[in-house]
Amino acid sequence: MRSLERAAIASGRISGLDLMERAGTGVVEAIGEAWPDFRTPADVPRHAVVLCGPGNNGGDGFVVARLLRRRGWKVTLYLYGDPERLPPDARTNHDRWRRIGTLSALPAAPDFSTADLVVDALFGLGLTRPLTGFGPIFSALATAGRPVLAIDLPSGRDADALPDSVGWPSAPCSLAVTFHREKPLHARLRAEGIGVIVKPIGL
Numbered sequence: 001m002r003s004l005e006r007a008a009i010a011s012g013r014i015s016g017l018d019l020m021e022r023a024g025t026g027v028v029e030a031i032g033e034a035w036p037d038f039r040t041p042a043d044v045p046r047h048a049v050v051l052c053g054p055g056n057n058g059g060d061g062f063v064v065a066r067l068l069r070r071r072g073w074k075v076t077l078y079l080y081g082d083p084e085r086l087p088p089d090a091r092t093n094h095d096r097w098r099r100i101g102t103l104s105a106l107p108a109a110p111d112f113s114t115a116d117l118v119v120d121a122l123f124g125l126g127l128t129r130p131l132t133g134f135g136p137i138f139s140a141l142a143t144a145g146r147p148v149l150a151i152d153l154p155s156g157r158d159a160d161a162l163p164d165s166v167g168w169p170s171a172p173c174s175l176a177v178t179f180h181r182e183k184p185l186h187a188r189l190r191a192e193g194i195g196v197i198v199k200p201i202g203l
């Protein structure tokens with residue numbers, strides 16, 4: 001994916017920011033596909049809790065937050081990481097979000113009880129080692145029993161995980177929305193009964 005992305009950007013055909021916007025747009029489309037009743041406006045605004053991480057997976061989350069807000073959702077956004085250290089495209093989308101919404105630092109155990117949907121944009125392809133310290137958040141997420149949409153893949157999972165590899169601690173997930181094509185992990189997610197939707201982003 002990285003080499004495809006780099007080549008597409010190097011060719012000048014598309015920018016990283018375009019890719020991120022298309023990724024976020026694809027995620028919002030997938031929400032309507034997976035949960036059709038979310039497509040129709042409700043009498044009370046639906047509430048999305050978006051968890052953004054320190055990289056471009058978090059950047060996708062900022063795009064999703066902005067697009068859901070534009071569709072009338074109430075959005076609560078938590079950021080794990082320092083905005084000053086976000087990569088450029090994620091920082092741009094952080095700034096775009098901050099023009100229309102607020103954010104809080106990710107607490108040890110966020111309150112998911114009023115969420116109609118939780119968007120997991122903490123970590124994606126850039127995870128290089130098992131997560132530590134996210135156990136309380138992942139168990140709060142599991143206990144809340146709310147629908148969880150993972151951007152690209154559930155945070156904590158190893159994208160290249162082979163079917164027999166030991167699992168890394170990861171977030172619960174109802175649906176994973178990935179981009180361009182599935183990664184090895186997605187076959188395993190399907191086998192676990194987790195929905196997987198692949199969205200093109202013009203690569």
Ligand SMILES: NC(=O)C1=CN([C@@H]2O[C@H](COP(=O)(O)OP(=O)(O)OC[C@H]3O[C@@H](n4cnc5c(N)ncnc54)[C@H](O)[C@@H]3O)[C@@H](O)[C@H]2O)[C@H](O)CC1
Binds near residue numbers: 020087125130
């Ligand atoms: N072409 C595409 O596939 C596109 C992908 N997009 C999204 O970008 C992410 C990948 O972004 P990247 O910045 O490379 O990585 P992450 O956001 O997943 O995380 C990196 C971030 O996390 C830190 N980190 C890594 N391991 C750990 C750990 N064990 N504990 C704590 N922190 C960790 C690392 O230092 C980085 O800061 C991809 O998944 C897509 O969602 C584009 O947006 C669109 C095109």
Ligand SMILES: [K+]
Binds near residue numbers: 151
């Ligand atoms: K994720």
